[in-house]
Amino acid sequence: MTTHGFSQAHDHGHGHGHVSLQYQPALPLSRGKLCLWLFLSTEIMFFAGLIGTYIVLRFGAPENTWPAPHDVHLAEWIGAVNTFVLLMSSVTIVLCLEASKNNQAGLAKAWLLATFVLGSVFLGVKAYEYSQKFSHGIYPAQPHSLMYEKADIYYVQAVRQSLAPRYSNLLALQGQLQQEGKALSADQEERLKLYDNLLNNLVKWTELKAARSTDNLERQLAMNHLAEAIYPLRELGEAGHAQEHHYVEMLGEEERVLKREIGLVGKRADEVKSERQAKASELAAIQGDLERLQADRDKLQMQLESLQKPSESPEPAPEAALSSPLGDHLVVLQPGNQPEDPPTEAPANPEIDRLTSEIQALDEEITPKQEQLTALSSEVGLLDESIAAVDAEVKTLEGRLGILPLLKEAAHGLNHHYPDLQLPMMIPSGNMWASTYFLMTGFHAIHVLVGLIAFVLILPLTLTANRSHIIENTGLYWHFVDLVWIFLFPLLYLF
Amino acid sequence: MPQFTTMANHGTSSRHAPGHAHHGGVGKYIVVFLALCGLTAISVFVGSNQYLRIHAPATMWATMMAVSCAKASLVILFFMHILWEANWKYVLTVPASMMSVFLVLMLVPDIGRRTLNYSAERWYHAAEPLAVLDTLTRRKLPT
Numbered sequence: 001m002t003t004h005g006f007s008q009a010h011d012h013g014h015g016h017g018h019v020s021l022q023y024q025p026a027l028p029l030s031r032g033k034l035c036l037w038l039f040l041s042t043e044i045m046f047f048a049g050l051i052g053t054y055i056v057l058r059f060g061a062p063e064n065t066w067p068a069p070h071d072v073h074l075a076e077w078i079g080a081v082n083t084f085v086l087l088m089s090s091v092t093i094v095l096c097l098e099a100s101k102n103n104q105a106g107l108a109k110a111w112l113l114a115t116f117v118l119g120s121v122f123l124g125v126k127a128y129e130y131s132q133k134f135s136h137g138i139y140p141a142q143p144h145s146l147m148y149e150k151a152d153i154y155y156v157q158a159v160r161q162s163l164a165p166r167y168s169n170l171l172a173l174q175g176q177l178q179q180e181g182k183a184l185s186a187d188q189e190e191r192l193k194l195y196d197n198l199l200n201n202l203v204k205w206t207e208l209k210a211a212r213s214t215d216n217l218e219r220q221l222a223m224n225h226l227a228e229a230i231y232p233l234r235e236l237g238e239a240g241h242a243q244e245h246h247y248v249e250m251l252g253e254e255e256r257v258l259k260r261e262i263g264l265v266g267k268r269a270d271e272v273k274s275e276r277q278a279k280a281s282e283l284a285a286i287q288g289d290l291e292r293l294q295a296d297r298d299k300l301q302m303q304l305e306s307l308q309k310p311s312e313s314p315e316p317a318p319e320a321a322l323s324s325p326l327g328d329h330l331v332v333l334q335p336g337n338q339p340e341d342p343p344t345e346a347p348a349n350p351e352i353d354r355l356t357s358e359i360q361a362l363d364e365e366i367t368p369k370q371e372q373l374t375a376l377s378s379e380v381g382l383l384d385e386s387i388a389a390v391d392a393e394v395k396t397l398e399g400r401l402g403i404l405p406l407l408k409e410a411a412h413g414l415n416h417h418y419p420d421l422q423l424p425m426m427i428p429s430g431n432m433w434a435s436t437y438f439l440m441t442g443f444h445a446i447h448v449l450v451g452l453i454a455f456v457l458i459l460p461l462t463l464t465a466n467r468s469h470i471i472e473n474t475g476l477y478w479h480f481v482d483l484v485w486i487f488l489f490p491l492l493y494l495f
Numbered sequence: 496m497p498q499f500t501t502m503a504n505h506g507t508s509s510r511h512a513p514g515h516a517h518h519g520g521v522g523k524y525i526v527v528f529l530a531l532c533g534l535t536a537i538s539v540f541v542g543s544n545q546y547l548r549i550h551a552p553a554t555m556w557a558t559m560m561a562v563s564c565a566k567a568s569l570v571i572l573f574f575m576h577i578l579w580e581a582n583w584k585y586v587l588t589v590p591a592s593m594m595s596v597f598l599v600l601m602l603v604p605d606i607g608r609r610t611l612n613y614s615a616e617r618w619y620h621a622a623e624p625l626a627v628l629d630t631l632t633r634r635k636l637p638t
Contacts (some may be wrong), residue, residue: 027583034583041591048595056599056607065622080539084532091528094574098521150623237545428622472576479574486566489535490559494542 036473040480047484050443054436054491065149065428069493071233072433073136074129079493082125083485089118090482093475100468108463108471115478116455119448126445130438136415137422138430140438146422147430151220151227153210158424159226160203167195194418197406201399202226208396227426229407230414248411251404258401262394269390276383283376290369297362304355440488447481527573531566538562 027034058066069076096111133139137146148155170192174184184192209222232247234240410417415425427433454474461467538559541547547555572578577588613621 027586028581029583037584037587041587044588044591045594045598048592049598052595052599053602053606056602060607060609062610062622062624064624076539076543080535083535087528087531087535090531090570090574091524094524095521098524149621152619239545428624432622476575479570482574483567483570486570487563490538490542490563494538494559495556 030469032469032473033476036476040476043480047443047487050440051484051487051491054440057432057436058495061429061432067233067427067430067433068235070236071427072138072430072437073132074437074493076493078125078129079489082122083489085118085122085125086482086485089115089122090479092118093471093478096463097468097471097475100463100471101465103465105463109459112455112459112463112471116452116459119452119455119478123445123448123452126441126448129441133434135419137425138434140434142431145431145434146424147427147434148227148424149426149428149431151223151426153223155424155426156203156206156210156223156226159230160199160207162423163195163199163203167192167199170195197403198414201403202229202407205396205400205403224426229410230423231416231425231427232411232413233427244411248408251408251411255401255404258397258404262397262401265390265394265397269387269394272383272387272390276380276387279376279380279383283373283380286369286373286376290366290373293362293366293369297359297366300355300359300362304352304359307349307352307355437492440492444481444484444488447484451478451481523573527569531569534562534566534569 029037092111092114096108096115099105099108099111134144137144139145148158170184170188173188174192177183183189203226206222206226210219213219213222228247232244234243407414415421415423451474454477458470458474461470463471541555541558541562544555577584610621
C-alpha cells in the first residue's frame with residue numbers, strides 16, 4: 001500500500017490534489033539540543049533511581065525509625081532558602097536566554113552572571129549544611145559516623161571506648177606533669193573530672209545495670225537512659241519542651257529513689273556491720289578463752305613433763321610390760337626406776353594421774369572452742385564479703401546520684417552541652433538516612449558544580465543571538481538541576 | 496493536534512530566526528516564578544504542620560508530592576520550553592519516565608518490604624522504633 005502510494009506520488013508528481021508529504025531528515029531540533037535531551041532523559045532515570053531508592057528505603061525502614069530533620073541537624077528553612085535560590089537562578093537563566101535571543105548581549109551576560117552567583121550561593125549553603133552535619137558526627141559511613149541504630153550493649157561499649165582513651169590520656173598527662181612538679185591546667189582538670197564522672201558513674205552504672213539486672217525491661221531502660229542523656233530525640237517546639245521537662249522531672253524522681261535506696265542499703269550495711277562487730281567480739285572472747293585454756297593446758301603439760309622427766313631415757317613400754325611380775329625385784333634392785341612406772345599404773349602416782357585427767361578435761365573443753373572459732377571466723381569472713389558488696393553498692397548508687405545534677409544541667413543532651421564531647425548517638429535509622437541524604441544531595445551538588453563550570457566557560461563569550469542555542473542548552477541542563485531539587489527539598493527536609 | 500505540526504515547523508524555523516521570541520516573555524516567566532514560590536510555600540506549610548504530621552501523614556506526603564509534580568511541570572513546560580516543542584518531546588521523555596517508574600517498582604519487593612523478611616537475629620541489629628523508645632524512657636521509675 002505504502003509503496004504503491006509512494007510510487008504513485010512519485011509517478012504523478014505534485015499538484016494533483018494528493019497529500020504532499022514533507023521530507024524530514026531528522027527530528028525537528030538541532031543536534032546539540034537533541035544530544036542534551038537524550039542526556040537529560042538518562043538523567044531522569046538516574047535521579048529517579050536515586051529518589052525512588054530513597055523513598056523505598058525510607059518507607060521500608062522499621063516503623064517510626066526515620067529521624068526527624070532536627071534530629072540530624074537539618075534545618076527546613078535553609079532548605080527552603082536554597083529552593084528559592086535555585087528557582088531564582090532558573091528565572092535568571094531563562095531571562096538570559098530571552099536577552100540573548102533579542103541580541104542584548106550585555107543584558108544576557110548580566111543574567112548569566114546572576115545565575116552563576118545564585119548557583120554558587122546554593123553550593124555555599126550546601127557546604128555549610130555539610131559542615132554542620134560533620135561537626136555533629138553525622139557522616140555517611142562508619143569510621144567517622146557516631147550514629148547507632150539502637151541503645152544496646154554495643155552502643156554502651158562505644159560510649160566507653162570513646163571516653164576511656166581521653167580519660168586515660170589525661171590521667172597519664174597528669175602523672176607526667178606531677179613528676180615534673182607541674183599540674184594540669186584548670187580546663188584540663190575540669191575535663192578530667194568530667195570524663196571521670198561520665199565514665200565511672202554514668203557509663204559504669206549503665207553497664208552494671210545491663211550486666212546484672214535480670215529484668216530485660218530494666219536493662220533496656222538503663223541503656224536507653226544513657227542514650228537519652230547523651231543525645232535526646234525530642235520533638236520540636238512545645239512538645240519537645242514538655243519532653244525535656246518530663247525528663248528533668250524523671251531525673252528528680254530518680255534522685256529521690258536513689259536517696260531512699262542509699263538510705264536502705266546504708267541501714268543494711270549498718271546492720272551487717274553491727275552483726276559483724278558482735279561476731280567479732282564473740283570471736284575475741286572465744287579466742288581469749290582458748291588462749292587461757294591453752295595456757296592452763298601448757299602449764300599442766302609442763303608439770304606432767306617435769307614429773308615424767310627422770311624416766312625419760314629408757315623405753316617405758318617394754319619395761320612396763322615386764323614390771324608387774326618383776327615389780328618387787330625391780331623396786332628393790334633399782335630404786336631409781338621407781339617414778340618411771342606410775343604413769344602406766346594408775347595407782348602408782350596419783351599426781352600424774354590427776355594431771356593427765358585434767359589435761360584431758362581441758363582438751364575436751366578446747367576442741368569445741370576451736371571448732372566454734374573456725375565457724376565464727378568463717379562467718380565473719382562472709383560478713384566482711386557482704387559488707388564489701390554493700391559498700392560497693394552504696395558507692396555505685398552515690399556515683400549515680402552524683403551525676404544526676406550534671407544530667408539535669410545538660411537535659412538537652414551531653415553532646416549539645418559539651419560540643420567537643422562527641423559521644424556516640426542513638427539515632428534509629430540515622431545511618432541509612434545519612435547514606436541517602438549525602439548520596440542524593442552529593443550527586444545534585446555535583447550537577448550544580450558542572451552547571452557552574454559551564455557558566456564560567458560561557459561567560460567570556462559575547463552572547464548575541466547566534467549564540468543563544470548555547471544558552472538554551474545550558475539552560476535546559478540548569479532547569480533539570482532545579483527540577484531535581486524541587487523533589488529533593490520536600491523529600492529530605494519536609495517528609 | 497494541528498497545533499503540534501505548526502510547532503514542529505516552528506521548531507525547525509526558530510533556528511533560522513533566533514531573535515524571534517514569540518512565546519515565553521519576561522512577564523510569563525515572572526508569573527511562573529511566583530507560582531513556583533507559592534507552591535514551595537504550600538510545601539513548607541504542609542511540611543511544618545504538626546497536626547497533619549501526626550494525624551494524616553499520608554495526606555501530608557501526598558500533598559507535598561503533588562506540589563512537587565506541579566512545580567516540576569511548570570519548570571518543564573515553561574522554563575524548558577517543552578510546551579512549545581514538537582512531538583519529539585514525547586519520544587525522549589515518556590520512555591525515560593516509564594523506566595523511572597519501573598526502576599522504583601523493582602525495588603519495592605526486596606528493599607521496600609525488607610523488614611517483613613527480617614530474621615530474629617537481624618532484628619537484634621535493626622533500628623528500634625522511636626515510639627517504643629518513648630514509652631520506655633518516659634516510663635516512670637518505681638517509687
